[in-house]
Amino acid sequence: MAASAGPEIERLISLLAKLPGLGPRSARRAALALLKRREQLLVPLAASLAETAEKVVSCSVCGTPDTRDPCAICSDGARDNGLICVVEEAGALWAMERSGAFRGKYHVLGGLLSALDGVGPEHLRITELVGRVRGGGVREVVLALPATVDGQTTAHYVAERIGGPGVEVTSLARGVPVGGDLDWLDDGTIVQALKARRPA
Amino acid sequence: MAASAGPEIERLISLLAKLPGLGPRSARRAALALLKRREQLLVPLAASLAETAEKVVSCSVCGTPDTRDPCAICSDGARDNGLICVVEEAGALWAMERSGAFRGKYHVLGGLLSALDGVGPEHLRITELVGRVRGGGVREVVLALPATVDGQTTAHYVAERIGGPGVEVTSLARGVPVGGDLDWLDDGTIVQALKARRPA
Structure with missing residues (x-):
């Protein structure tokens, strides 16, 4: 695609494009934003990703990603x-x-x-x-x-x-979400909400 | 927001949310995808960002981001x-x-x-x-x-x-984009295209 961007930027774009929510086009925009905000965004994000890769593990009990194992939730005696x-x-x-x-x-x-x-x-x-x-x-x-x-x-x-x-x-119960307008709800939800109706 | 995710993941999410095209919600999804695909995505993206931060500079002639200065385009004698x-x-x-x-x-x-x-x-x-x-x-x-x-x-x-x-x-000329259906074009573009009309 953007052959003139150089292999480093091309590689960055192709990796960003693998993130959910970003396609090839928005990955280019994201790469540009990173290049433009080097000190505020590019360098901190690189450091944050490296730190996450180094420190965050899956809790051996529940599978939650955390820096502790067992994780903060599993170690919480009040739960x-x-x-x-x-x-x-x-x-x-x-x-x-x-x-x-x-x-x-x-x-x-x-x-x-x-x-x-x-x-x-x-x-x-x-x-x-x-x-x-x-x-x-x-x-x-x-x-x-x-x-x-x-x-x-x-x-x-x-x-x-x-x-x-x-x-x-x-x-979890199925039903009409809070703030949900019936007009916008799918039929399946309405059927479930009707089946599970309760005294008002 | 997601207080239980731990400070490292929270920081990653808030940095990802600064990328154009990602909001707080999609940044969380992106962070999850990174945590889930540590070796294929998290580690390479961290490395790619670090490499970009280290090697890519703005061309002193034209301002393009590149690893060379002057950039590949400015150094291209055939241009x-x-x-x-x-x-x-x-x-x-x-x-x-x-x-x-x-x-x-x-x-x-x-x-x-x-x-x-x-x-x-x-x-x-x-x-x-x-x-x-x-x-x-x-x-x-x-x-x-x-x-x-x-x-x-x-x-x-x-x-x-x-x-x-x-x-x-x-x-650059203004006019109807290639493949552009008049029905979908804004009035401004049609006005410009009409003003700049040429013999068919």
């Missing part, structure tokens, strides 16, 4: 060990944490089962989850997986693997 | 020294180069005049351009600046500064 929330990725964990509504522990699967993409149970941290649940002391596992086909397939599989006496497996 | 194309940023230069239609030299202004953003002539590489033109041997300067208010203000100002005997100052 409920009997309650585990299962998420696809750390992004969902961060969203749960922002809500401030969950005070248990987490388990990051690292993906979803997908026949199409060839992702089987052995690619996800499911055995580790079974181990944690079988280890005892866990009374409830909340499945906070996406409301997609792959998400629900995974939830079903995980529920089968970990279900047993003394362990309740639950899922 | 026409008498023809200079003035662009806002290196991105426009790369676009011109991809077109393969220009065989002269470039001059990167590094921005556009903008009263609103407080960008005056002293913030752009205009004195350097005047110097190159006054230095002699330049017979034409092509202004390839955006067809926006700031772009046209800048073009007007640059034309006034460099115009003189022996130097022709031109602008």
Whole structure:
């Protein structure tokens, strides 16, 4: 493409283009912004990435990326060990944490089962989850997986693997999101919200 | 925001969010993708940014970012020294180069005049351009600046500064883009294309 940009900048552009949300064109714009703001952006971002690569590891208990192992959440004695929330990725964990509504522990699967993409149970941290649940002391596992086909397939599989006496497996409720206008909602959500209707 | 992600990841997210095209949410997604693809993406991107920060400089002649100074284009003896194309940023230069239609030299202004953003002539590489033109041997300067208010203000100002005997100052033609459907074009473009109409 931009042959005149030189191999270093070309390489930077092609790496930036691999980030979700950036395509070849926006990667060029991002590279330009980095070149223009060398001291404020390029140098700090290079350092931050290097530091992340060096220091951040996956928590051996729950799979969350953190500089500590076990991570800050797993090491937090004030959190409920009997309650585990299962998420696809750390992004969902961060969203749960922002809500401030969950005070248990987490388990990051690292993906979803997908026949199409060839992702089987052995690619996800499911055995580790079974181990944690079988280890005892866990009374409830909340499945906070996406409301997609792959998400629900995974939830079903995980529920089968970990279900047993003394362990309740639950899922996040489906319904109309807060601030959600019915006009803009898909039919599936409306069906689910209607099925799960409650006394007002 | 995502307080549980730890300070290193928080810092990475806030730096990524400064890239054009990425907001706070997509920066989180990008950070996750980097953490997930450590060896294929995180480490190479860190190295590429560090290499860019270390090696890439602005060409002292034309302002293009390159590892050489003067840059590859300025050092190219096969290019026409008498023809200079003035662009806002290196991105426009790369676009011109991809077109393969220009065989002269470039001059990167590094921005556009903008009263609103407080960008005056002293913030752009205009004195350097005047110097190159006054230095002699330049017979034409092509202004390839955006067809926006700031772009046209800048073009007007640059034309006034460099115009003189022996130097022709031109602008890229305005008109219907190739593949452009009239239905989708703004009125301004249609007016310009009509004014500049040519025998078919």
